[in-house]
Amino acid sequence: MPVDKKQPIPSVWTRPQRRKREQPALSPEQIVSAAVRLLDEEGIDALSMRNLGTRLNAGAASLYSHVANKDELIELVVDEVYGEIEVPEAGARADWRSAVGDCAHGLRTAILRHPWMASVLGGVGMSYLGPNMMRISEAMLDVFQKAGFPADEVDHAVTTLTAYVIGMTTSEAAWLTMLARSGNDEREWMERLWPAAEEAAQDHPQLREQYASLRGKDPREMRDDKFAYGLQTVLDGLAGRIVRMSE
Incomplete structure (x- = not known):
């Protein structure tokens, strides 16, 4: 998408609001909420406008009426978490x-x-x-x-x-x-890790003492x-x- 010369810094918070000729199929709240759920369930690598559109059963046009690109979407979801x-x-x-x-x-x-x-x-x-x-x-x-x-x-x-x-x-x-x-569960993972950590600390008395105090x-x-x-x-x-x- 070309850069808007009237927009001093690329950001969803600095971009002039577009005039809406008709009511969009999706609201900004719906888009952001779905994006947060996608991120929570699948992680940052799964976030794309295409994947989000699929989740919302919507075409790209419905998303782009509110969000210019993925960078703007991330700004919105971060503020949502705040x-x-x-x-x-x-x-x-x-x-x-x-x-x-x-x-x-x-x-x-x-x-x-x-x-x-x-x-x-x-x-x-x-x-x-x-x-x-x-x-x-x-x-x-x-x-x-x-x-x-x-x-x-x-x-x-x-x-x-x-x-x-x-x-x-x-x-x-x-x-x-x-x-x-x-x-893995956090506690189970740590229990599996301790033997290797203690073996690696054999020549380091301060670490051996610390590990012994933390074990369990x-x-x-x-x-x-x-x-x-x-x-x-x-x-x-x-x-x-x-x-x-x-x-």
């Missing part, structure tokens, strides 16, 4: 850690519920212009500002938190995707604990910034 995240309000300055922590856990939960998200987040063009992402960003900026961060640091604080969550969760999503493809633990609980530890460390660092600025 819509699952709730951002609580920080009623008082002391509540900011709880509010930020809840949002961080919400983002992690959304990505792990839709593991394909991890493979597209870094390449989604104008995802921050989507209505749900704008809602989250506005709320997070408000929370950090009420926490005591100056205006020129609020965005840095939000970016730092988001980078931690996405960085940790991307690895988790890749791991869960591999497990899903293998058809629930791998999901270990992932939760690691995420919570890192999140609290990030929040401790941000809290330290507030203290130092107030001195």
Whole structure:
């Protein structure tokens, strides 16, 4: 499809809305909902306008009346997933850690519920212009500002938190995707992996000790604990910034 010279940046959020001469057979909500289901069931490699059209029993024209291409479709489904995240309000300055922590856990939960998200987040063009992402960003900026961060640091604080969550969760999503493809349960897979891991660690005493302490633990609980530890460390660092600025 040729590039619209009136559109400064290619994105579903910057493209001028087309005039509809007649009511399309499909709504944007139907298209996005079906795309999310396709991605959840078959993964990112299965997403194409043709496959989506087949699922919806619709021709390409019905899709292109709302979405110019696959890139725009991905922008829409990513924002749809962001819509699952709730951002609580920080009623008082002391509540900011709880509010930020809840949002961080919400983002992690959304990505792990839709593991394909991890493979597209870094390449989604104008995802921050989507209505749900704008809602989250506005709320997070408000929370950090009420926490005591100056205006020129609020965005840095939000970016730092988001980078931690996405960085940790991307690895988790890749791991869960591999497990899903293998058809193995996480606990069973880990039990099968331990002997090889322990054998490989024979010449590394620190690793041997660590593996011995982890053997038999629930791998999901270990992932939760690691995420919570890192999140609290990030929040401790941000809290330290507030203290130092107030001195």
